[in-house]
Amino acid sequence: MLDYLVLYQSETGNTRKLAATIFSRLPGNSKDLIDITTDKTIPEAKIYFIGFCVHQGTCSMTVSDFLSSLSGKQIALFGTCGMGDSPEYYQAISCSVSAWIESDNQYLGSFLCQGRMPQQVRKKYETLRTPENAEKMDFCIRNFDNALTHPDSLDFEHAKVFVDRILKLIGDGVF
Template identity: 70%
Template structure:
């Protein structure tokens, strides 16, 4: 059994970049980095960092099914989202994906950042632009343009900080477990 497994789904390469940053900041050699869409033989691990690309405010069914199948594990979530840098929206995404985690798992938190979108999305916004929704479509187009550089170096650094926070939380959990078990005797 691995200590850490960084498992991700990435359609445009955004989530893969974040997965690589998380993986490189995990200690030791008992770890693996796996794309859930290409590798169907997924090893068991104690700690799972599960990444996804956001579509319609949540993860894909493949990712949710995997999350829902885990029991007695420690789970951290991460994702990339084309829509703007909105903490409220990111919290809603986290809540939506977190709902798939069974209660017997330990949840370590989530990291979500902006990611670039395919050119066809901008073209769709341009096509949909009409006098009655001009302001909204202009906002979507501005957001698309701002997202073109993401995930950027700051997003990568934030992913590394997130990883360190998760590792610290794991240490705290292990310390609590040891304290509970030594006081019972």
């Protein structure tokens, strides 16, 4: 059994980059980094860091099914979302995704940050823009433009702080 397993699902590469940062921050050699969509052989671990890309405020069925299958584990979540830089929105996502974690597991917390979106998303916003929804679509376009550089170096530093906090909590016996 591994000490740590970093599992992730990434469509645009944003969550994969966070997963690599989290993996590199974990101590020792008893760890693995796995793309949950391509590798169907998933080893047992004591602590799972599970990453996802956000769609409509939650994770994919692949991730929720995996979360639901775990029993007696320590689980930390991380993810990226295009709409972002809102602590309230990130909290709502964390609540939505952590609801899939069975009660016999220990939920350690979550880290979310903004991620770059494909150009077709911006084009969709531009196409959908009308005089009636101009304010909302302009907000979405500004958000898209702000997301182009994410995850950035500060997001990666925050991911490292998240890992350090989880390791300290576990080491201090809080969980």
